Amino acid sequence: MPQDFSGKNLQGRSFKGQDLTGANFSYAYIRDANFTNVNLRGANFTNAILRGANFSHAKAGLQRRSVIGLVLVSWLMSAMSGIFSGYAGYFVSFVSEIGFYNFYTGLTWLIVLTIFWIITIRQGLLAGLGAIALASTGAIAIAIAIASTGSIAIAIASTGNIVIAITSTGAIAITGVLASAVAVALALACASAIAVAVTIALASAVATAVAATSASTSAAVVAIALAEAFSLLSAYVGWRALEGDPKHAWIRSFAIAFASTGGTNFHSADLTDADFTQATLKNTDLSKANLTRTRFYESKKLDFARVDDTILVDTNVVTLLVSGNGRGQSYVGANLRGANLMGANLKDANLKQADIIAATFQGACLESANLTLTQAIDTDFTSAQMTGACVEAWNIESTTKLDDVDCRYVYLLEYPKPKTDDRERRPSSGEFKAGEFTKLFEEVLNTVDLIFRDGVDWKAFLAAFQKVQVENEDSELAIQSIENKGDGVVVVKVSVPPDANKEKIHSDFNQNYSLALQAVEAKYKALLQAKDEQIEEHRQKYTDMKEITSLLASKSINVQVESKLENKNMTNSNDSSRKVEIGSVGRDFNASGQALNLGEIDISGTVTNAINELPPATQADKPGIKELLKQLQTAIEEDDNLTAKNKEKALKQVKALAEASQNPQQEEKQDLAGDAITMLKGLVTGLPGAAKLVEDVNNLLPLISGCLGLG
Structure with missing residues (x-):
């Protein structure tokens, strides 16, 4: 009698070598249990917690009575397929009969079946069904065309014959193919090659018998030949379905799901870190199971297990997990979340955009592998070999394990920069010393990358960043670096604490930046409109000043002009006084102070005045904040x-x-200075690297930060 362990706590218990056929472990807590070499056929582990359980060399699947039952079902469906194949051959044999009606009916069947088989083999059974429906529609259209000529009786008769022939052909063909395909698939999925052979032979025999008894003596040969051909083609579809042909994937899924009924059931079980090394898993239900880091190395018949809603639905992934060899293979965009690839050979493999979250690559060979844009959060690369790997824009964080990685160098770009062979090798020359690879990415692990693909509006950036700082006041956020990647792409790296919610910070910033950008754009539009309205006013003022100058130029005089201009383009208006000395015509025209500009306020003069209010350096050989800002202004x-x-x-x-x-001690002033430094860094980001201003800014800003106590 099968044992019942349902709902029990079996943590750490050993069942090694026992026969647990049909045992019930549903909802049991079986963490770290040992099922080595156990017979698990028919056992039920539905919703059981099996974390760390050892199923190596275990035998799962169907009990013998279930296998016999499924074989009988496949034979029954095979016989059904044979019947339909026989009738299909019988109706096509009409083409060899005497009489227009018989020939016409047989020819219709032959044409429809030929089209059906060509489309089914090339595009799948559902496409073949669509062809049958399309043929019926075409037949009706032809009949309508005939009726329009006045031959209504002929049209009705023709339509009836054609539609009946087509629909009958379609029904028999589809039913026969489906029955045979499922029969062969079931036989393959639950039994041996002998059962498959019997299934095909039975369908062929039944088809021959039906065709021979239904057709006349003269047409029997044609009927039998066509019935045999139909039967073999149906079996071929079933075989292709079990081989993983995507055109017949739904037949395969149905057959495997049906064949797994009564087999070992791990439906919705937690198999995290479980080990199925060399286990036999034919007719096993793993649907919706948690397969995080579950090991399937050298397991058998995993391709005949039911794996709905798991990473095992991809046959390429199944092959990789079982063989551990993906050298040179492409897994672009593959779902490898939680995959156990411990010790796998993935040299030269393409894992671009793959989801490898929570997967383990312990001791795996990833030399020259492409990890561009991979999602590697909580991924374990401990002791992996990664020399020559490309890690462009891979997504890692503090939970990513890079301990003891064996790596001499990596590339930060998948493709070289335009007109160069530079893929940003790290280190740029030489090789990493022990531990240097991990150290290189320590900063990355504690940063959030903000990527801007069309440049950065720094006003919107500052507004968004300050708001994110307030919204995440428990996390200390700071701008670590600003990188110009070319083609308008700018990457701002923000350092965050190890326990910060990076996804939330990234999402908050994107949302706030979008809102700030809209506000800035609206302000720009308003300013442009205001500027257009003032252009005529400023032009009139300029004309008036020229007339005054002409009148005063008739003799040499000194005139002091107080000119106050309102600049409505700025947020804050500034008044400026100018002293102007005007000589006679043809003589010098001198202005004391700053140059008179009637169009806009002279920002350079304003900056100079602000700097001049600062005290000079106390040491002659060491520039102070005043001297440093003057140098920056000049640059x-x-x-x-x-x-x-x-x-x-x-x-x-x-x-x-x-x-x-x-007053640099005030917190408000320090925030103002920090924002200004960030803006300056952003403004020079897009300049050529060899520009003198870039060098001056990089040299002066750290000194200015030090003077202001910003570190």
């Missing part, structure tokens, strides 16, 4: 790579730094 003003708009933005940040330097 920006003399640069030819910045656009006028960006140069104005950069000078505004220098002004912000000068204002923050007046």
Whole structure:
């Protein structure tokens, strides 16, 4: 009598070598139990917790009585297929009979069956069914065309004969093929080659008998030949289905699901870290089971197990897990989540965009493998060999294990940069020393990458970043680096604590940046509209000033002009006074102070005034904040790579730094200075690496940060 362990706590218990045929382990807690060499045929582990259980060399599947029952079912369906095949041959044999009606009927059957078989073999049984339906529609259309000529009686008769012939052909063909395919699939899935041979022979024999008894003596040969051909083609579809032909995948799925009924059942069981090494798993139900890091190395007949809603639905994945050899193979976009590939050979394998979350590659060979864009969170690469691997934009975090990785160098780009052979090798020269590979990615493990593919609006960036800092006040966030990847792609790396919720931070920023970008764009549109309205006003002021100058130019005089301009394009209006000395016509025209600009406020003069309010350096040989900001201002003003708009933005940040330097101890001033430094870094990101401004900014900003106590 089968044993009942349902709902029991069997943690760590050993069942080694026992016969557990038909035993019930449903809902049992069987963590770390030992089932080595156990007969598990017909055992029920539905919803059981089997974490770490050892099933190596176990034999799962159907009990003998279940196998016999399924073989009988396959033979019954084979006989049914033979009957339909026989009738198909019988009706086609009409083509050899005397009489127009017989010939016409037989020819219709022959044409329809030929089309059906061609399409079924090339595109699948469902496509063949569609062809039958299309043929029926065409027959009706032809009849309607005949009726339009006035031959209504002929049209009705023709339509009736054609439609009956086509629908009969379709029904017999589809039913026969399906019965035979499922019969062969069942025989393959649950029994031996002998059972398959008997199944095919039975269908052939029945088809021959039906065709011979139904057809006339003169047509018997044709009927039998066509019935045999139909029967063999039906068996071929079943065989192709079990071989994994995607055109017949649904037949395979149905046959395996049916054949797994009564077999070993792991449905919805937790098999995390379980071991099925060299276990026999034919007719086993693994559907919806948790297969995280479950080991299937050298397991047998796994391709005949029911694996709905698991990574095993991909036959390429099954082959990899069983053989442990994926050298040079392509697994682009493959679902390998939780896969156990311990010690696997994946040299030169393409794992681009693969989902390897929670998978284990302990001791695996990943030399020259392509890991571009892989999702490797909580993935274990302990002691893996990764020399020459490409890790461009792979997604790893603190839960990714990189301990003791054997790696001499890696590449950060899948393809070389345009017109170069540079794939960003790391290290750039030489090789990693022990532990250096892991150290290289320690910073990556504690960062969130913010990727901008069309440049960055730094005002929107700062607004979004500050909001994310407030929303995640428990996590200390800081900008670690800004990288220009070319083609408008900018990557901002944000350092986060190891226990931070990176997904939430990334999502929060993207949402806030999108909203801030919309707000900035709306503000820009409003400013552009306001500027258009002021152009005429400023032009009129300029004309008036020229007329005043002409009147005063008739004699040499000194005039002090107080000019106050309102700049409505800026958030804050600034008033500026200018002293102008005007000489006679043909003589010098001098302006004291800054140049008079009636179109917009001179930002350079404003920056100069702000810097001049700072105290000079206390040591002659060591520049202070005042001298450093002057150098930065000069570098920006003399640069030819910045656009006028960006140069104005950069000078505004220098002004912000000068204002923050007046009282750097205040937290508000430090935030202002930090934002200004971030903006400056962003503005030079898109410049050529050899530009002098890039070098000056990289040299001066750390010194300025030090003076302001920003570290």
